[in-house]
Amino acid sequence: MTGDVLLSIEGISKSYPGVKANDDVSFRIGAGEVHALLGENGAGKSTLVKMIYGLVKPDEGRMTLRGATYAPGEPREARSLGVAMVFQHFSLFDALNVAENVALGMDNPPPMRELAGRIREVSEGYGLPLDPSRLVGDLSAGERQRVEIVRCLLQDPKLLIMDEPTSVLTPQEVNILFGTLRQLAAEGTSILYISHKLEEIKALCDEATILRRGKVVGTCTPREKSAREMAEMMVGATLNAPERAAAEPGPVALTVSGLSVASPSAFGTSLRAIGFEVRQGEVLGIGGVAGNGQDELMLALSGEIRTAPDTVKLHGRGIGHLGPNERRKDGVCTAPEERLGHAAAPDMSLAENAFLSGSVRKHLTKNGFIDWTGTRAFAEDVVKTFDVRTPGIGTAARALSGGNLQKFVLGREIMQEPEVIVVNQPTWGVDAAAAAFIRQALLDRASAGAAVVVISQDIDEIMEIADRFAALNEGRLSEPVPTQGLTIDQIGLMLGGAHGMHEAEVHHAHS
Amino acid sequence: MDFYGINPAVLIASLMVASVPIMLAAIGELVVEKAGVLNLGVEGMMIMGAICGFITAVHSGSPMLGFLGGAAGGAVLSVLFILLTQVFLANQVATGLALTLFGLGLSSLLGQGYNGIKPPATKPLPFGPLTDIPFFGRILFSHDAMVYISIAVIAAVWAMLKYTRAGLILRAVGESHDAAHALGYKVVRIRVLAILFGGAMAGLGGAYVSLVRVPQWTDGITAGAGWIALAIVVFASWKPWRVLIGAYLFGGITVLQLNLQASNSFPIKIPVEYLAMSPYLITILVLVIMSSGRGRASLNAPAALGQNFHASR
Numbered sequence: 174m175t176g177d178v179l180l181s182i183e184g185i186s187k188s189y190p191g192v193k194a195n196d197d198v199s200f201r202i203g204a205g206e207v208h209a210l211l212g213e214n215g216a217g218k219s220t221l222v223k224m225i226y227g228l229v230k231p232d233e234g235r236m237t238l239r240g241a242t243y244a245p246g247e248p249r250e251a252r253s254l255g256v257a258m259v260f261q262h263f264s265l266f267d268a269l270n271v272a273e274n275v276a277l278g279m280d281n282p283p284p285m286r287e288l289a290g291r292i293r294e295v296s297e298g299y300g301l302p303l304d305p306s307r308l309v310g311d312l313s314a315g316e317r318q319r320v321e322i323v324r325c326l327l328q329d330p331k332l333l334i335m336d337e338p339t340s341v342l343t344p345q346e347v348n349i350l351f352g353t354l355r356q357l358a359a360e361g362t363s364i365l366y367i368s369h370k371l372e373e374i375k376a377l378c379d380e381a382t383i384l385r386r387g388k389v390v391g392t393c394t395p396r397e398k399s400a401r402e403m404a405e406m407m408v409g410a411t412l413n414a415p416e417r418a419a420a421e422p423g424p425v426a427l428t429v430s431g432l433s434v435a436s437p438s439a440f441g442t443s444l445r446a447i448g449f450e451v452r453q454g455e456v457l458g459i460g461g462v463a464g465n466g467q468d469e470l471m472l473a474l475s476g477e478i479r480t481a482p483d484t485v486k487l488h489g490r491g492i493g494h495l496g497p498n499e500r501r502k503d504g505v506c507t508a509p510e511e512r513l514g515h516a517a518a519p520d521m522s523l524a525e526n527a528f529l530s531g532s533v534r535k536h537l538t539k540n541g542f543i544d545w546t547g548t549r550a551f552a553e554d555v556v557k558t559f560d561v562r563t564p565g566i567g568t569a570a571r572a573l574s575g576g577n578l579q580k581f582v583l584g585r586e587i588m589q590e591p592e593v594i595v596v597n598q599p600t601w602g603v604d605a606a607a608a609a610f611i612r613q614a615l616l617d618r619a620s621a622g623a624a625v626v627v628i629s630q631d632i633d634e635i636m637e638i639a640d641r642f643a644a645l646n647e648g649r650l651s652e653p654v655p656t657q658g659l660t661i662d663q664i665g666l667m668l669g670g671a672h673g674m675h676e677a678e679v680h681h682a683h684s
Numbered sequence: 685m686d687f688y689g690i691n692p693a694v695l696i697a698s699l700m701v702a703s704v705p706i707m708l709a710a711i712g713e714l715v716v717e718k719a720g721v722l723n724l725g726v727e728g729m730m731i732m733g734a735i736c737g738f739i740t741a742v743h744s745g746s747p748m749l750g751f752l753g754g755a756a757g758g759a760v761l762s763v764l765f766i767l768l769t770q771v772f773l774a775n776q777v778a779t780g781l782a783l784t785l786f787g788l789g790l791s792s793l794l795g796q797g798y799n800g801i802k803p804p805a806t807k808p809l810p811f812g813p814l815t816d817i818p819f820f821g822r823i824l825f826s827h828d829a830m831v832y833i834s835i836a837v838i839a840a841v842w843a844m845l846k847y848t849r850a851g852l853i854l855r856a857v858g859e860s861h862d863a864a865h866a867l868g869y870k871v872v873r874i875r876v877l878a879i880l881f882g883g884a885m886a887g888l889g890g891a892y893v894s895l896v897r898v899p900q901w902t903d904g905i906t907a908g909a910g911w912i913a914l915a916i917v918v919f920a921s922w923k924p925w926r927v928l929i930g931a932y933l934f935g936g937i938t939v940l941q942l943n944l945q946a947s948n949s950f951p952i953k954i955p956v957e958y959l960a961m962s963p964y965l966i967t968i969l970v971l972v973i974m975s976s977g978r979g980r981a982s983l984n985a986p987a988a989l990g991q992n993f994h995a996s997r
Contacts, residue, residue: 228866248868264863266856268987276849277856278867 179204179363180225180243180332185234187220194220196387197234202332202380207354207364209374209395211407212384213604218367221384222334225365226258227251239331249280255331259321259338267310271320274309278324296323299353314463315346322353333357334365339373343462344632344665351377369407369605370633371400385409408606422640423453426624427505427593428486432493434473442466442648444473449643449653451593451624456615457653458639459628461668466648467628468510471597474626475507476500487593501533504592508582510601510628512575516582519571523563526570527552527585534589551588559584560610576607583611587618594618595626600634612638632664644668688950690943693822695936700827703935704834705730705889705897705906709913710920710927711834711841712885717917718845719878720858720988724780725765726886727910728787733758733887734894735791738803738901741891747806751830751891758887761787762879770872770879773992788904798901806830806896830892835928837885842924854878858986861993871993886910908964915967921984937963 181201187194195217202208212218223229225236227245236243238254245251248258265274272289276282283291289305296303301319309317318338325333335354339347354364354377366378374381375395383391383406391406432447444466451457461467472478474485475497482491487503495503513519517526528537528548537548552566559580563573570578579599586594599615600608616638619625628645629635635642636656643653644667651667709726716723723729736757741750765783768774808815809832811825845851854874857864861871893909894901912934920926941959944950 227868248866252868260866264860264866266859266863268859268984269852269856273852273856276852277864277869282849 177204177239178202179206179239181237182221182225183235183237185221185224185231185236187217187224187229187231193387195224195231198384198387198389199234200382200389200392202363202365204331204363205358205361206380207358207366207378209378209381210365210367210384211369211371211374211381211403213369213407213606216384216407217387218384219336220387222258222336222365222367225251225332226256226334252280252328255329256334257325257328257330257332258334258336259318259325260336265309265317265320268308270306270308271303271312272305274320275305275324275327278321279328291327292323295326299323299326299356300349301353315342318342318350322350326357330362332363332365334367336367337369338366339368339370343668344661347373371395371403372633374403375400383407404605408604422455423622424488425450426453426488427451427626428489429474430484430486432470432473432480432484434469434478434480436466436469437472437478438468441469444469445648447473447648447650449650451626453592453622453624454619455641456619456625456627456639458635458642458656459626459645459650460632460635460642460664461628461630461645463630465645467597467630467645469648470645470650471507471509471595471628474505474595475509476505498533501530501589501591504534506530506534506586506589506591506594508586508594508596508599510597512578512582513571517570517578520569522567522569523556523561523573523581524549524552524566526581527555527566530585531589534591555581555584555588558588559614576603579603580607580611583614587614590621591618591623593624593626595628597628598630599627600629600631608634632661642667689947690940693819695939695943696823697826699932699936699939700823700831701935702897702939703931704830705892705909706913706916706934707834707928707931708837708889708892709886709910710916710931711838711924712882712889713913713917714920714922714924714927715841715854715885716878716882717989718858718922718986719854719875720861720986720991720993721769721875721879722776722780722990723762723765723783723879723882724777724914725761725783725787725910726780726882726913727906727908728784729758729761729883729886730787730890730893730906730910730913731791731904732761732787733890734905735794735798735890735901736760736887737891738798738894739794741803741895742798742801745804747804747895748829750803750895751888754891754895755884755888758885758890759880759883761790761887762883765883766876766879769992770876773994776990776992784910792903795901795903801900803895803899805899828896830888830896838924838928845924855986858988861988861991865993875993886913889913912963912967915970919970922986923984934963934966937966 178201183199185198186196198221210218210221220229224231227248227250243254245254272285272292275292276288282288292303292305296319301323303316303319303323309320338350342350358364368374378395381393381395382389385407393403395403428450430448432444434444436443442465447470449457473480476495476499477497479496480493482494485493487505492500492503509515518529528543531551532538535547535551537544537551549566555561556563556566561581561584562577573581583596583599596615599611603611612634615625615627627635627639639656641653642656642659642664644651646668709730713723713726733754737750737754740753741747761783765779768779769776806828808826808828814825815821845855853869857869857871857874865871890906893906898905916927916930916934919930941962944954945956945959
């Protein structure tokens with residue numbers, strides 16, 4: 174598979190005020206090689222690929238593409254030299270159709286009619302069928318990613334950069350994506366694959382470069398290493414899998430039955446007759462691809478959407494008609510997915526944010542006035558217990574990194590000692606060490622007798638901490654089943670399969 | 685064939701003239717908003733165009749140079765908006781409102797000594813015998829060049845947005861500046877050009893008010909036409925041809941109420957004040973209807989409208 178060197182990177186450094194994002198990074202990618210770039214959040218992976226794609230200029234070092242000096246001033250130049258990129262947060266335009274989105278990513282697109290034909294041809298050839306005239310806003314996450322990939326493929330790239338491509342896909346969709354990538358590699362296209370999902374890297378990649386705090390800390394052949402070994406190279410410390418004391422679940426704490434809710438947003442999914450129950454000391458994992466009703470379920474459980482009293486019951490008492498603060502008072506705490514703007518007010522300090530959610534259960538008001546002493550003590554307590562890295566509790570929530578803010582938000586809810594805690598995507602965009610910490614904290618809360626509901630797109634996460642698993646698909650919830658003994662294939666089927674994808678065909682139009 | 689002393693051909697012909705200023709200002713603002721920028725300073729740019737166009741026309745004696753001067757005046761004022769919102773990342777709503785207040789004050793200062801002067805007349809295009817066709821001649825072939833130019837601008841903007849790559853990039857920038865930036869498009873540069881175009885169109889519309897519609901200079905001559913133009917962009921749900929329809933509708937209401945005021949034979953007597961406020965009342969009504977609930981209009985708005993862009997990531 175490896176032959177000539179396609180891209181070599183030598184001694185690249187890049188500094189931002191206060192941080193050295195990349196420090197003397199060197200590695201090589203061979204033609205037709207699938208090369209993994211591994212590292213935690215903030216390890217400098219994104220900065221590095223932005224330099225390769227011409228979005229950022231390195232301070233030092235040089236890059237060589239096929240023997241010639243390579244220093245792209247802008248993405249256009251990178252694209253013209255055969256470097257294409259699929260972004261982590263999709264670089265798509267919702268209100269434009271597929272063909273227009275593809276045209277925007279090309280430098281000399283053919284006329285629309287011709288382009289639509291080529292999109293059909295290439296997308297079918299790689300097993301990623303797409304209708305060029307559909308609006309991107311109406312597509313599923315998997316389909317949206319296909320648009321990005323097809324946009325790259327139409328330019329016949331020599332190097333395809335993929336930044337965390339599988340975070341929103343079902344297991345079946347991941348398999349099909351891998352089929353496409355293997356096909357591309359076999360045709361001689363090199364792939365730079367960025368991820369922190371180690372099992373995927375083991376399955377797909379030929380070589381791996383591991384970054385930590387901007388430096389290369391090692392290279393390896395993923396097939397020869399265990400996931401744990403690679404994780405420890407990434408983190409630079411020994412990782413402990415979350416543990417919990419085995420305990421018999423107690424009586425039923427939260428009962429949801431016949432919960433149907435119309436979505437408040439135009440592109441949302443309405444909930445249809447959702448029903449489940451969670452016992453004290455139990456963790457229920459709700460899996461599903463984004464946009465299948467997770468947000469709406471969260472809103473209905475937190476009290477932001479009110480329903481008939483008996484659709485949501487706490488210890489047998491109907492609370493469906495109560496708002497968020499009344500539910501908090503009764504012992505239901507929630508942490509939504511969107512950290513900035515939903516779970517926390519971005520421009521308010523951590524202390525103020527602690528007050529906003531914690532005032533009811535922690536009694537942070539006195540005669541209608543804010544008890545600042547108590548509020549500060551509570552915020553300090555959260556920061557200390559959950560190891561939130563911040564200059565102080567006066568810091569604005571916006572200024573914290575994603576992982577730190579997530580630790581704060583989760584900590585704020587958990588330390589209110591709720592009887593039921595519902596979290597959506599608790600470790601999204603959080604690095605491995607922080608994710609392990611958050612999962613452990615949730616398990617500890619369950620051990621202390623709380624009923625825990627974890628809504629997540631990360632199947633590995635659910636398998637790791639949940640006792641039972643249910644899949645949310647187009648607003649319907651499957652019957653919860655015990656996670657023990659459940660295989661990834663079974664989960665994939667529960668999640669609604671591969672949304673019409675099929676394996677890449679051997680014969681295809683692209684050459 | 686008059687109705688209560690109102691001749692339909694004259695009414696239609698005059699509504700076409702009356703709607704030129706708001707149509708030009710609205711199509712300019714449409715391009716600005718399509719690029720994701722909300723410039724509420726249309727009224728200020730219009731009145732700057734009105735005074736700059738007036739001064740240029742009076743001193744040069746040429747209405748055409750006057751219109752160019754008006755466009756330049758509007759564009760120059762929009763540079764201030766560009767500086768504040770695109771360079772210093774100031775809030776667009778506040779900046780736009782300030783721009784209107786500043787434009788009103790500055791135009792009043794510049795206009796000292798121009799009160800009561802008649803500008804050079806803008807002549808209708810010579811269509812020869814076509815003008816004498818009954819009914820249609822009066823409606824279609826009796827106007828000055830700006831009436832036809834304003835319709836041509838609508839057609840050009842429509843074609844640009846729909847068929848050209850430049851139009852696609854403009855829409856993309858207004859839809860998601862982060863995604864556009866990630867693909868390597870110069871977000872700020874594109875927005876600057878759009879704002880300049882919007883300023884020039886507003887200025888052109890303003891010059892039409894002081895050179896043709898009124899035609900003289902008084903303080904506050906645009907009388908809220910800029911706000912009506914803003915309302916028309918929403919009313920048109922960001923579609924160029926609907927701007928034309930909207931402008932004719934509002935122009936029509938303005939002309940009709942003037943005619944009703946003058947008409948002695950109309951059977952129902954409506955107080956003049958109600959007639960005079962009707963275009964503004966209808967503006968408010970339209971905005972309320974269009975923005976209530978999750979209608980098509982709100983879905984059609986550019987997603988990044990009013991958000992500032994900074995290439996930090």
